[in-house]
Amino acid sequence: MGPVYLRRILRTREFALHYLITGGAGFIGSHLAEALLDRGDTVTVIDDLSTGSARNIAGLKENPRFRSVVASMTDAPLLGELVDAADQIFHLAAAVGVKLVVESPVRTIETNLGCTELVLAAACRKHKKILIASTSEVYGKSNRIPFREDGDLVLGPTSRGRWSYACSKAIDEFLAIAYWRERRCPTLVARFFNTVGPRQTGRYGMVVPRFVGQALRGEPITVYGDGQQSRCLTHVSDAVRAAIGLMDSDRGVGEVFNVGSDEEIRMVELAERVRRLTESESDIVFVPYREAYGDDFEDMPRRVPSLEKIRAAIGYAPRVGLDETLRSVIAYHRSLEPTPA
Numbered sequence: 001m002g003p004v005y006l007r008r009i010l011r012t013r014e015f016a017l018h019y020l021i022t023g024g025a026g027f028i029g030s031h032l033a034e035a036l037l038d039r040g041d042t043v044t045v046i047d048d049l050s051t052g053s054a055r056n057i058a059g060l061k062e063n064p065r066f067r068s069v070v071a072s073m074t075d076a077p078l079l080g081e082l083v084d085a086a087d088q089i090f091h092l093a094a095a096v097g098v099k100l101v102v103e104s105p106v107r108t109i110e111t112n113l114g115c116t117e118l119v120l121a122a123a124c125r126k127h128k129k130i131l132i133a134s135t136s137e138v139y140g141k142s143n144r145i146p147f148r149e150d151g152d153l154v155l156g157p158t159s160r161g162r163w164s165y166a167c168s169k170a171i172d173e174f175l176a177i178a179y180w181r182e183r184r185c186p187t188l189v190a191r192f193f194n195t196v197g198p199r200q201t202g203r204y205g206m207v208v209p210r211f212v213g214q215a216l217r218g219e220p221i222t223v224y225g226d227g228q229q230s231r232c233l234t235h236v237s238d239a240v241r242a243a244i245g246l247m248d249s250d251r252g253v254g255e256v257f258n259v260g261s262d263e264e265i266r267m268v269e270l271a272e273r274v275r276r277l278t279e280s281e282s283d284i285v286f287v288p289y290r291e292a293y294g295d296d297f298e299d300m301p302r303r304v305p306s307l308e309k310i311r312a313a314i315g316y317a318p319r320v321g322l323d324e325t326l327r328s329v330i331a332y333h334r335s336l337e338p339t340p341a
């Protein structure tokens, strides 16, 4: 009997598990690794450091239960070995960030499809439970707020590069669900809604690190469009708790869960909030989408998760409010010298 079953039957943490986190040097992955190590588990991360960074996991290196492998997941034999050595797998490696997606669509599509195919096949060969990280982006332009997991996905045309991200992650979801339905391999899908916190970089477009960096440097805060579009920002510690809770639970195998916060804020208000919390004198400027992302860009006006399903499954509710979330990002940026772009 393996440690997964012993832990479940005996309801004890004595039987530590070994987790593999793909993309474990990324923003969410590094926080997930830390949380698992903190509760006594063993963690291996694989990351090619393309968007993740060694700095994100530097603090974990001393821990004897931590191992990092800098390599591409497309090295199938290596990936197979790492999957075999683990009890459960979190698949977080992906091309993310609207800027990256718009500028490098080939890389986005190939990474998001290829890596998920490989890791699902490897996990299912050995019947290892695997959580696939997906995104609220899959809801696309749907206006059925709040977004429920069983709601329709409303994507734009293939001529608009942004939708390749949603579409590639939707295929990942289909594949994960198919592995459960057809082969009884235990899979789970988590749709993360705008996760933010320390270590997130603004390099790939994410709004909070961009606004905070701009405010701290005294540069104009760039609100795209008219700033009336809204998002629900989730602190990374809430996202990580939800992901671990889903993995630990016997419920929800073969299913999709929204992971996020339902506290909604418009981007123009977010800019004002960041300016106030940083005590910055930056101007708030409005930048047309065309200038930010090119001619064929489409944004979504609102994005709010229904948290009913995850609440019912594992009792999840977000704990960190928006101001605390923003303060944690501001403190992180202040700790970096110079404040990154």
Ligand code: UDP
Binding pocket: 097, 098, 137, 194, 205, 206, 207, 208, 210, 211, 222, 223, 224, 225, 229, 231, 267, 299, 300
């Ligand atoms: N955004 C903005 N200024 C920026 C970066 C982003 O106004 O410098 C807006 C963006 O247009 C979107 C929202 O902030 O409406 C969230 O963008 P992000 O890329 O963080 O995530 P998304 O929800 O679009 O995936």
